[in-house]
Each structure stands twice: as C-alpha cells, then as structure tokens.
Amino acid sequence: MLQKNDTNELYEKIPHGTSNFPYKVHLTELESGFSLYPHLHQEFELLVMHKGDGIMYADNVEYILSEGDGLFINSRSIHFGKKLHTKTISFYAIVFSEKIISSTYDDLIFEKYVTPVKNNDIRLPTYLSRTGSWQSRILNIADELYASRDSSAWCEELRIKTQLLKLWTLLCEQGSPSQIGPADKYLADIKSVMEYINDNYASRITLSDLARHCHMSSGHFSRIFSSIMHKSPYQYLVDIRIEKSSHLLSTSTLPIGEIAASCGFCDFSYYSKLFKETMGCTPSEYRRLHRCR
Structure with a gap:
C-alpha cells in the first residue's frame, strides 16, 4: 500500500457502445453535488451539465460548468469533477470512438481531422456555452443525441453518425494549433x-x-x-x-x-x-x- 510517509482505476471500465458501433450516451444523477473521479479513456467525450453546476478539470485546466454548459474532452485526457454545493445534479456524457467519424481504411478525414486532435497538435475548443452561436449549435446536437439515446428506430445509427460528423465539423472549424503550457x-x-x-x-x-x-x-x-x-x-x-x-x-x-x-x-x-x-x-x-x- 502507498504510505503517507513514503511519499488509482484509470481507464474507465464502463462499456461505450459495441465494437462495431462504439458510441454511448451515459446519464449520471448525483444527490449531493457534482463528483467525478480522475480517469481517462481512448474515446472522445462531450459532457453536458443537465441540471445544477460543478467544477470540471480536463488536463489540468479548471472549468466552472453551469446548467446547460458542455465540455469537450479529448482522447486520453485526464478529467475529473468537484462539487460546488451538495444539491442534486445530473449530467450526460456522449462518448464515441474515432471509428465513428472515420473509416477503417486509408482515410483523409482521419489523417487530417482526427489524428492531429488525438496527438494534441490541434486543440479543439473545450468549454462550450449556450451564449455562443457555434457553441449552441454543438450543444443542440448533443441535446438531440441525448433525447434519442434509447431509440431503436430504423436508420438510427446513420442519424447518430451524421450528427457526430456535424458536431466534429463545428469543433474542428474552431480548432487551433496547440501551445504547450508550463504544466x-x-x-x-x-x-x-x-x-x-x-x-x-x-x-x-x-x-x-x-x-x-x-x-x-x-x-x-x-x-x-x-x-x-x-x-x-x-x-x-x-x-x-x-x-x-x-x-x-x-x-x-x-x-x-x-x-x-x-x-x-x-x-x-x-x-x-x-x-x-x-x-x-x-x-x-x-x-x-x-x-x-
């Protein structure tokens, strides 16, 4: 055991869809304030505060999320949450693999718009608010995906992939070359x-x-x-x-x-x-x- 005088689950084990359609929407409700233990995963994630507010950290940057705000979390980004109060809150997370927005063969989309993001050569916007036009469009897409999370309608997978590509396009349009900070x-x-x-x-x-x-x-x-x-x-x-x-x-x-x-x-x-x-x-x-x- 790690001793104080000497001076842990990392990859999330929750399944995010299936191997042939790696996409999942998770809803979490907490009775005593926002809390999310430190972890990371290979998939991309868009977290939206559904009710209440809280503090979110993604790769050592703090974000205050109010009701309706969202946070884009890159692949393998260390992220966790802390409470601002002990009231009931809820949030949903849209988690999806790169496979959803690219092909399995030699793909320009993957090479130009996915790999640079995963490698942190291009940094996509993290904090999303309803006050901005393009941010609202992203969050509206997220809301639509959340609202239809249990749908089994014909062509549902096609609709989801279409919506995710729209979402990714809006994020990439606002992307910028990464700048390395001190930490x-x-x-x-x-x-x-x-x-x-x-x-x-x-x-x-x-x-x-x-x-x-x-x-x-x-x-x-x-x-x-x-x-x-x-x-x-x-x-x-x-x-x-x-x-x-x-x-x-x-x-x-x-x-x-x-x-x-x-x-x-x-x-x-x-x-x-x-x-x-x-x-x-x-x-x-x-x-x-x-x-x-």
Whole structure:
C-alpha cells in the first residue's frame, strides 16, 4: 500500500457502445453535488451539465460548468469533477470512438481531422456555452443525441453518425494549433503513472515507485502530481481504491473483507474508516443502499 510517509482505476471500465458501433450516451444523477473521479479513456467525450453546476478539470485546466454548459474532452485526457454545493445534479456524457467519424481504411478525414486532435497538435475548443452561436449549435446536437439515446428506430445509427460528423465539423472549424503550457510537458508522465497504478492498484505502491516510473525525484513528482490532479498521490490512490471497492460492493456478493483486500487494503478497520470518510457511510450500509439499484 502507498504510505503517507513514503511519499488509482484509470481507464474507465464502463462499456461505450459495441465494437462495431462504439458510441454511448451515459446519464449520471448525483444527490449531493457534482463528483467525478480522475480517469481517462481512448474515446472522445462531450459532457453536458443537465441540471445544477460543478467544477470540471480536463488536463489540468479548471472549468466552472453551469446548467446547460458542455465540455469537450479529448482522447486520453485526464478529467475529473468537484462539487460546488451538495444539491442534486445530473449530467450526460456522449462518448464515441474515432471509428465513428472515420473509416477503417486509408482515410483523409482521419489523417487530417482526427489524428492531429488525438496527438494534441490541434486543440479543439473545450468549454462550450449556450451564449455562443457555434457553441449552441454543438450543444443542440448533443441535446438531440441525448433525447434519442434509447431509440431503436430504423436508420438510427446513420442519424447518430451524421450528427457526430456535424458536431466534429463545428469543433474542428474552431480548432487551433496547440501551445504547450508550463504544466503540459508533465501530462504524459502523469498519464503513464496513472496507467501504472491502474495495473498495480491492488499491490503495495510507494511514492518512490511512482516517482521512479517517470524518472523524477519523490519530492518533485509529488509536487507535479498534486498540481495536476489537485490531490496528493496518496489521496488519489485511496480514492481510486474506494471507488473500485464501491463498485464491487454494489455488483458482487463477495464478503466485504475480501473486497477490501482485493482493492489493496491490508487493514479492514482502516478500510472501513476511509470508506466512511469518503462515501459518508460504512461499506455495509453502502451495499444495502446500492445493491438493488
């Protein structure tokens, strides 16, 4: 386990559509304010605040999202959310693969308008507000995709692909060459460390292990990680382990002690204490509340 004095799920496991149509709209409702644990995925994402507001971070940039605002999140962008209050909020996320907006063979669209975005050579607009004309058009398309998310009508896939291409065109029209900021040069290192944690979160991980992984001193790594993730490596590890354990609590019948151990907690009492501090209830209470949902 990562120790404070020494001074984690990264790639989202939620399926985003199918292999032959990698597209999905996810609706999330939270009763006590906006919260989204740090993660990334290979797909592109357009997140729209459906009700309420919150703070969103994407690759170390903070955005205040009000009701109706949206955020474009690039492939492999580290993103997470924090609450502004404890009121009920909801947001939806349109998640889609590059395969939806390009072909499987040699494709000029992919070469000219997708690859440069994925490689961060071209930066598309991130924050989207209803006040701007082209931004409103993008958000209106998002609303249409959200409204028809459960449709199984004939030609629905064609309509979705058409709408996504319109959306991508509007974003690309506003794209600009990327400029490297002071912290951007460390993003690849932090993503690599997150991938390392994702593969090893159940094992003992020290700050030295993480720092060594990206060829930094422990002190320098801790400062860089905290500045980008807005939490210490220790707190990030705890949050990810708690997140993973909460998923197992609600989806499996494994004993709670076994769940704790499988998520990297060697001490059950310590796990229970951290779980209650993070989630506001004990692991057993959480299981009762969420198991049947």
